[in-house]
Amino acid sequence: MASVEQTTAGCTDSATTIAVENPATGEQITTVPVLSAADLEAMAGRARAAQPGWEELGFDGRARVLRRAQKWMLDNPDRVIDIVVSETGKTHEDAQLADFGYTMTALGFWAKEAAGYLADERLPSWNNPLAAGKKLTIRYAPVGLIGVIGPWNYPIANSFGDCIPALAAGNSVILKPSEVTPLSSLLMAEMMRECGLPEYVFQVATGDGATGAALIEQVDCVMFTGSTKTGRAVMRAAAEKLVPCYLELGGKDPMIVCADANLDRAANAAAFYSMNNAGQVCISIERCYVESPIYDEFVRKVTDNVLKLRQGAPQGVGTVEVGAVIFPPQLEIVADHVRDAVEKGAKVLTGGHSRPGPGRFYEPTVLVDVDHSMKCMQEETFGPTLPIMRVADADEAVRLANDSEYGLQASVWTGDVKRGEAIARRLQAGSVCVNDAQMNYAALNLPMGGWKASGMGTRHGANGIRKYTKVQSLLITRYALKREPFMFPYRPGRTLALRRMLKLLYGRRSGD
Numbered sequence: 001m002a003s004v005e006q007t008t009a010g011c012t013d014s015a016t017t018i019a020v021e022n023p024a025t026g027e028q029i030t031t032v033p034v035l036s037a038a039d040l041e042a043m044a045g046r047a048r049a050a051q052p053g054w055e056e057l058g059f060d061g062r063a064r065v066l067r068r069a070q071k072w073m074l075d076n077p078d079r080v081i082d083i084v085v086s087e088t089g090k091t092h093e094d095a096q097l098a099d100f101g102y103t104m105t106a107l108g109f110w111a112k113e114a115a116g117y118l119a120d121e122r123l124p125s126w127n128n129p130l131a132a133g134k135k136l137t138i139r140y141a142p143v144g145l146i147g148v149i150g151p152w153n154y155p156i157a158n159s160f161g162d163c164i165p166a167l168a169a170g171n172s173v174i175l176k177p178s179e180v181t182p183l184s185s186l187l188m189a190e191m192m193r194e195c196g197l198p199e200y201v202f203q204v205a206t207g208d209g210a211t212g213a214a215l216i217e218q219v220d221c222v223m224f225t226g227s228t229k230t231g232r233a234v235m236r237a238a239a240e241k242l243v244p245c246y247l248e249l250g251g252k253d254p255m256i257v258c259a260d261a262n263l264d265r266a267a268n269a270a271a272f273y274s275m276n277n278a279g280q281v282c283i284s285i286e287r288c289y290v291e292s293p294i295y296d297e298f299v300r301k302v303t304d305n306v307l308k309l310r311q312g313a314p315q316g317v318g319t320v321e322v323g324a325v326i327f328p329p330q331l332e333i334v335a336d337h338v339r340d341a342v343e344k345g346a347k348v349l350t351g352g353h354s355r356p357g358p359g360r361f362y363e364p365t366v367l368v369d370v371d372h373s374m375k376c377m378q379e380e381t382f383g384p385t386l387p388i389m390r391v392a393d394a395d396e397a398v399r400l401a402n403d404s405e406y407g408l409q410a411s412v413w414t415g416d417v418k419r420g421e422a423i424a425r426r427l428q429a430g431s432v433c434v435n436d437a438q439m440n441y442a443a444l445n446l447p448m449g450g451w452k453a454s455g456m457g458t459r460h461g462a463n464g465i466r467k468y469t470k471v472q473s474l475l476i477t478r479y480a481l482k483r484e485p486f487m488f489p490y491r492p493g494r495t496l497a498l499r500r501m502l503k504l505l506y507g508r509r510s511g512d
């Protein structure tokens with residue numbers, strides 16, 4: 001069981017608690033405190049006091065702590081996976097792939113790459129006549145205190161995962177996990193303490209939405225992952241504070257299957273990437289468009305795959321493929337989307353119901369005869385459902401894929417990768433995979449972020465760490481005249497000589 005000492009240390013104002021339950025069994029695991037605005041203020045004070053020492057350790061010193069944490073995870077896989085499974089009801093495999101595998105990899109990645117991404121950059125000055133000969137440098141300085149607010153679907157990967165580059169850059173971090181999955185974050189705090197992270201550089205603030213709002217009041221930069229609705233509120237609050245804010249929000253990821261696709265791979269992938277983590281993945285395949293010639297066979301193969309999936313409370317590794325619905329209200333959203341589709345003429349090929357308790361489950365569901373009047377094709381379902389639509393050709397698929405307020409990810413499946421890339425470039429999404437899905441998230445050097453209502457900014461890659469820094473531009477004059485020609489006093493001769501010089505430099509090139 002994760003300790004809550006880190007959270008409650010010195011916090012005296014916590015009036016209420018939240019019960020943490022196992023969604024697969026309905027059993028209560030423990031309770032955690034709801035931290036107040038006063039608690040957050042105190043935590044921020046401690047975090048700010050601790051930050052300069054952490055920054056002074058330098059990249060190598062910080063990398064050593066991150067590598068120790070990577071080793072800690074490798075030595076404690078069951079501890080990490082079991083706590084995620086206990087508070088999400090997901091399968092051990094879902095917890096292993098992302099919460100454990102991704103996070104463990106990310107600790108090593110940022111330990112290795114932070115110094116390179118944040119190294120000083122020298123810029124040429126010869127192409128700026130007035131700055132010629134000066135030394136121009138970009139420096140990336142840590143922002144100070146970062147507030148990370150996370151969702152419940154991947155309580156480590158999507159919460160602590162975003163803290164790692166923030167820490168590697170030399171910041172202090174306060175993480176506010178979802179109220180339904182706080183224990184995994186508390187375990188990460190325990191891990192970082194054991195690995196030698198200086199006290200208060202990383203703290204976890206358990207609580208509800210109000211705790212998240214209070215955190216924004218205290219920090220210099222906000223990294224938020226969650227729904228588009230809450231993302232808008234977070235951005236409004238950050239605007240009031242005038243602090244930078246990065247948003248990773250919802251998605252309605254389309255899958256386009258062309259007639260020349262490897263049908264078995266596409267069908268296996270459709271079943272997996274729509275149902276893994278019980279469909280509670282921001283980059284889940286949420287809708288599928290299939291070219292007419294292969295539609296019937298594709299639907300048959302996907303349905304066969306989905307029919308074989310085992311669902312229930314995980315009893316260990318390899319026992320079920322589809323776990324629980326983590327967040328109580330989500331069950332009704334999924335049911336509502338299926339109900340709405342059926343009322344408007346869709347057919348359920350398999351699934352289509354929630355299962356009676358104990359625990360919260362929705363059956364893996366395949367829908368056909370769907371169209372864009374239905375919620376299941378327009379709104380984020382975030383559950384184990386796959387609506388499949390027949391299209392005449394890839395052009396129609398592209399038009400329908402882009403007919404969405406979201407633009408997080410998309411995938412194209414074809415035997416012709418050149419054509420696949422051409423289709424990918426027409427899709428309005430922050431990331432597009434050809435003959436793959438979701439695996440771009442594992443490519444930590446590749447930026448990941450949403451277009452349209454799916455977000456602002458990116459995680460991973462250079463910007464995934466530079467966003468946690470303040471850019472400082474340095475101009476150093478080494479060889480100095482007593483007086484620059486444009487300085488006081490102004491004289492007609494010098495003014496006109498400068499004008500002639502600018503004409504000489506640009507006269508022949510400009511105005512084409």
Ligand code: NDP
Binds near residue numbers: 151225233283380382
């Ligand atoms: P929510 O938007 O409901 O909550 C996200 C976090 O914000 C929670 O910690 C929540 O606290 C907190 N919060 C709620 N209100 C406020 C507020 N006013 N100010 C600050 N923080 C607040 O999202 P979910 O937890 O339901 O997560 C599911 C969503 O996350 C889906 O839409 C999914 O697509 C998206 N997501 C996006 C990803 C991406 O990379 N683009 C990745 C993973 C998920 P509390 O839970 O205590 O209410």
